[in-house]
Every structure is written in C-alpha cells, then in structure tokens.
Amino acid sequence: MALYNPKSLSAEEFINDDEIKETLRFADEHKNDLEYIDSVIEKAKLRKGLNHREARVLLVCENK
Secondary structure (H helix, E strand, C coil): CCCCCCCCCCHHHHCCHHHHHHHHHHHHHHCCCHHHHHHHHHHHHCCCCCCHHHHHHHHHCCCC
16 A cells, blocks of 8 residues: 655555545544634634645534
8 A cells, every 4th residue: 555645746645545534534533622623723824724634624513
C-alpha cells in the first residue's frame, strides 16, 4: 500500500482508502465536540487553512 501524501501528484499516493475511512470516523466522533469545533472555527478565522479532517468535522457537525 502506498503511503498517504496529500501533496503528491500521483493519485495512488493522495487517494488512500484507509485515510478516507479514518477521516470519516474521526468526523463522526467529533461532530458534537463543541470545544473541538470552536477550536477549528478559531483556526479558520486565522485564514491559514484547515486540513481535511477539520473541514469534514465542520461539514457534519450538528450544532448550528
């Protein structure tokens, strides 16, 4: 199995089934964690970018 490398130009390296599944699991576990969600929002306010896990948590959070 290829290592996960989000900066690679090779699909086999930046599309990783295990990483996708782990990201979905992580988001499900943190979607109601208000402290974590607040920290991600504060990071977003700095406009320095979010990683894919942080973005997924914001997409699935149930606290509006």
